[in-house]
């Protein structure tokens with residue numbers, strides 16, 4: 079045992095490390111943060127990052143709202159990692175379609191799955207396929223220029239939009255719908271969505287949640303932004319905020335500050351403009367109504383039992399002409415060999431096959447939580463490596479996978495290819511006074527950056 | 530074995546010399562202000578910065594290796610540069626935290642009443658010798674509730690008593 083340990087210490091500081099190959103699937107924050115940390119825990123290891131899309135950064139590019147450019151600063155750190163001589167980016171390659179887990183296991187000493195949680199959860203109630211019932215995920219993908227969502231149908235010639243869900247994603251959708259277009263024009267939002275939003279008739283957005291104010295999932299920064307939106311009044315329903323006044327004092331500081339802010343907002347009655355942002359608690363959608371297009375939502379009134387919402391027999395209809403579901407994400411099993419936990423839709427850790435980010439933690443937390451999760455897994459991999467749990471045999475790394483991709487005539491994008499796309503996007507953006515104009519067509523990306 | 534190690538050590542020495550030189554050259558006319566960071570693992574790191582630098586600048590300019598520190602690069606959109614001061618230093622800082630800073634601090638792990646974000650603490654001469662604690666982050670497994678247990682239980686269980694923030698979790702309850 080001791081000898082084994084010694085051997086690994088030797089290996090840790092020897093040239094042999096260069097032969098320790100790690101394959102990461104998914105170039106979002108989790109993949110990049112894991113790579114960044116692995117370069118430290120196993121100095122000299124070779125890391126290959128595979129990405130389904132031609133372009134990197136996952137939800138930082140396609141999830142984070144265009145009016146939150148500061149959040150995207152993490153891209154600078156990711157780019158630094160990607161420029162390391164031991165890191166290779168391979169875009170336009172999907173695990174489960176172009177390569178399999180078995181092939182990755184054959185090529186790498188450790189495989190790290192970092193492909194996120196892309197599927198959105200459905201309400202599973204009647205009327206979900208009516209026109210203008212839109213998944214928040216897709217809508218966000220649409221305004222952020224995600225290739226697969228660039229053509230989704232959403233008719234903004236609607237007065238009242240209802241968003242089902244009370245997390246930060248729901249607030250992102252509400253904020254984009256209610257922000258004056260001239261503010262959005264200066265962001266990297268796609269041009270076609272700007273055009274659509276400029277014609278939008280949406281005057282009122284209602285955020286519906288099953289439970290009460292104490293259980294909201296959104297965070298204070300995002301809520302404060304709603305209060306500051308020009309010409310938008312934030313409204314609560316009568317009687318729904320009174321109850322919290324007495325408990326605010328006993329809450330831990332973060333909740334206390336959020337509840338106080340919400341309570342204070344509920345006490346302000348003056349109108350700030352002709353648009354409104356309403357928050358409705360204790361309601362469960364029973365069915366979406368309408369013959370072809372959505373006309374309203376049948377809601378059941380809930381009662382709280384402890385922290386749980388319980389449906390009562392009381393129901394009524396909330397009229398609307400646009401509805402979004404924003405009730406969370408779910409990971410999929412990208413390849414049948416992945417040790418996937420169906421009950422929780424996550425991939426647990428196993429020696430040799432690791433998971434990081436939303437695929438590992440579930441679709442929760444901000445980028446920083448994803449970072450911590452990735453750092454932790456990277457140190458687990460480092461420990462497994464030091465203990466000698468990962469194969470000592472030489473592995474082919476990318477040379478094996480690249481042959482497979484070549485045989486399939488798959489065009490790939492390397493980091494240099496991405497920087498070309500990046501430059502074109504920034505140039506196009508400059509012409510419009512934006513930080514960038516995203517390319518939304520995969521073929522065009524491949525033409526610019528493909529090899 | 531040793532070539533790599535040797536290279537690493539030499540590189541490190543060269544780097545730190547360059548750094549020292551850099552610091553010396555900028556210090557000609559300006560007094561440097563000393564700050565000590567007490568890391569959660571017991572390590573003490575002392576570094577210097579100029580008047581007007583933030584604590585985050587000090588860490589970045591000195592190439593200090595604080596994992597994940599300053600993820601948003603000082604734009605008040607994350608809480609990775611969370612530091613804890615003693616009451617006296619906290620009270621003496623000229624700028625009180627803004628609502629926006631407090632909003633981000635609310636998401637920090639191990640939040641205390643004397644917590645600040647390093648990017649918002651600006652050095653001035655009277656702060657020379659300042660010591661701050663860099664709290665354990667979630668990287669420290671002891672402080673990290675495991676994520677791999679049932680999601681319902683996790684979030685029910687730890688939410689009110691813990692500062693971990695939740696992006697959309699509660700929404701998930703709809704689908705179950």
Ligand SMILES: Cc1cc2nc3c(=O)[nH]c(=O)nc-3n(C[C@H](O)[C@H](O)[C@H](O)COP(=O)(O)OP(=O)(O)OC[C@H]3O[C@@H](n4cnc5c(N)ncnc54)[C@H](O)[C@@H]3O)c2cc1C
Nearest residue numbers: 104106107108130136137141172173193194435436444445
């Ligand atoms: C709408 C929205 C807004 C958000 N806003 C913020 C914010 O303002 N601030 C904040 O801190 N956090 C925000 N977050 C949270 C943050 O985006 C996540 O914490 C983080 O992106 C999760 O990282 P990840 O790498 O696990 O997943 P992802 O970012 O989803 O990355 C996964 C990557 O894997 C790729 N992939 C998927 N399948 C495959 C496959 N089969 N083969 C190869 N590659 C594949 C995907 O294309 C993607 O690039 C937001 C999240 C959402 C959904």
